[in-house]
Amino acid sequence: MRIAVLGGDGFVGWPTALHLSNLGHDVHIVDNLSRRWIDTELGVQSLTPMDSIQERCRIWHQETGRRIHFHLLNLATEYERLKVWLAEERPDAVIHFAEQRAAPYSMKTDRHKVYTVNNNTNATHNLLAALVETGIDAHLVHLGTMGVYGYSSVGAPIPEGYLDVDIDTPTGKKSQQILYPTRPGSVYHMTKSLDQILFQFYAQNDGLRITDLHQGIVWGTHTDQTRRHEQLINRFDYDGDYGTVLNRFLIQAAIGYPLTVHGTGGQTRAFIHIQDSVRCIELALKDAPQAGERVRIFNQMTETHRVRDLAEMIAKLTGSDIANLPNPRKEAAENDLIVNNDQFIALGLQPITLAEGLLSEVVDVAKKYAHRIDRSRVPAVSAWTKDIAQRVEHDPEGKRLRSVS
Ligand SMILES: NC(=O)c1ccc[n+]([C@@H]2O[C@H](COP(=O)([O-])OP(=O)(O)OC[C@H]3O[C@@H](n4cnc5c(N)ncnc54)[C@H](O)[C@@H]3O)[C@@H](O)[C@H]2O)c1
Numbered sequence: 001m002r003i004a005v006l007g008g009d010g011f012v013g014w015p016t017a018l019h020l021s022n023l024g025h026d027v028h029i030v031d032n033l034s035r036r037w038i039d040t041e042l043g044v045q046s047l048t049p050m051d052s053i054q055e056r057c058r059i060w061h062q063e064t065g066r067r068i069h070f071h072l073l074n075l076a077t078e079y080e081r082l083k084v085w086l087a088e089e090r091p092d093a094v095i096h097f098a099e100q101r102a103a104p105y106s107m108k109t110d111r112h113k114v115y116t117v118n119n120n121t122n123a124t125h126n127l128l129a130a131l132v133e134t135g136i137d138a139h140l141v142h143l144g145t146m147g148v149y150g151y152s153s154v155g156a157p158i159p160e161g162y163l164d165v166d167i168d169t170p171t172g173k174k175s176q177q178i179l180y181p182t183r184p185g186s187v188y189h190m191t192k193s194l195d196q197i198l199f200q201f202y203a204q205n206d207g208l209r210i211t212d213l214h215q216g217i218v219w220g221t222h223t224d225q226t227r228r229h230e231q232l233i234n235r236f237d238y239d240g241d242y243g244t245v246l247n248r249f250l251i252q253a254a255i256g257y258p259l260t261v262h263g264t265g266g267q268t269r270a271f272i273h274i275q276d277s278v279r280c281i282e283l284a285l286k287d288a289p290q291a292g293e294r295v296r297i298f299n300q301m302t303e304t305h306r307v308r309d310l311a312e313m314i315a316k317l318t319g320s321d322i323a324n325l326p327n328p329r330k331e332a333a334e335n336d337l338i339v340n341n342d343q344f345i346a347l348g349l350q351p352i353t354l355a356e357g358l359l360s361e362v363v364d365v366a367k368k369y370a371h372r373i374d375r376s377r378v379p380a381v382s383a384w385t386k387d388i389a390q391r392v393e394h395d396p397e398g399k400r401l402r403s404v405s
Contacts, residue, residue: 090136
């Protein structure tokens, strides 16, 4: 298949592009490299040294003889170029990772909120409109997030996209299936909730074939392909905005930084290893919906964990300390989370779990590149409201000079 990987320079997009190229697909990466620019804005860098995207593609060709093509294009602002590009390349499938994906970044300031909404909503809508206009019948696979559902304790498993409801009507009860209600907890999650509605409309109105993958928090860094050469290494974020919880604990453990637990650590989250993430995308591609079918929604996660349990497990494994800090987010102190993932299991996914020994691989990678870490960028300081900002902890290590008078 000819596959367009939008956002293919990113943390999940790059290993997905390699995985699909390795399977023999003709892979085209489209990316505006905004994520690299955000590194510069924040004054951080990937823990792992990342080459330019062109260099990465060159090394892949040298290693395997396969070509991955790169196209520099902004999906959110270059609609006409996107249309021309689609019409010329005519992909069989489009995988859409190209959004601003950090909740803390989306909550930093009003400018970051506006950027995240403009970028994500326009990127998704431009893509949908361009597919209709060019008449390209590509299977669109989008990376959404489990976070659209919020983290309140419902007590029942979160189904794969749709909820059966009974509605009281004047003539009695009627059963219906509705999109499972969203309750986004950040501007970023809000954009992913808006994406769902855009997909619902274009599937129903234009017969676009769409799969929306509601992904858990991705952990790990290597896949079978990124291990093949030092210069194929994946990006790996450790900072307070883009670093995600489990990877951050592992990195903190590797550099002797206290594991930063926010609030009671009673938040329960869904997780998936990066190797399973790329495998799920392969499985979803093989199982495309028909035109006229409703959006196919999968929960792309393999296990759930409470944050404080993860911290305790990693502290035990590595001898690290735990620092309980005020929570910069506005969220429930404690929540349960039960998630159905029957569809991927039925398609043959064999989940990699935290127990598989890959935790220490991440610690080893972090130790190898520890010299690239700026410790002052580790704390998560982006606050959800101005009130919360007053109590955010900027110095969990207690290193700042203090007055002695
Ligand atoms: N990483 C996770 O834990 C996680 C969890 C759940 C869902 N997801 C979803 O998976 C997708 C990929 O996540 P990631 O961790 O790889 O993110 P990432 O930030 O590493 O990669 C996103 C890529 O998209 C590109 N991009 C952004 N806006 C663009 C635009 N307007 N035009 C062209 N390119 C653009 C960026 O330059 C970047 O290379 C995201 O949509 C995210 O919401 C990620």
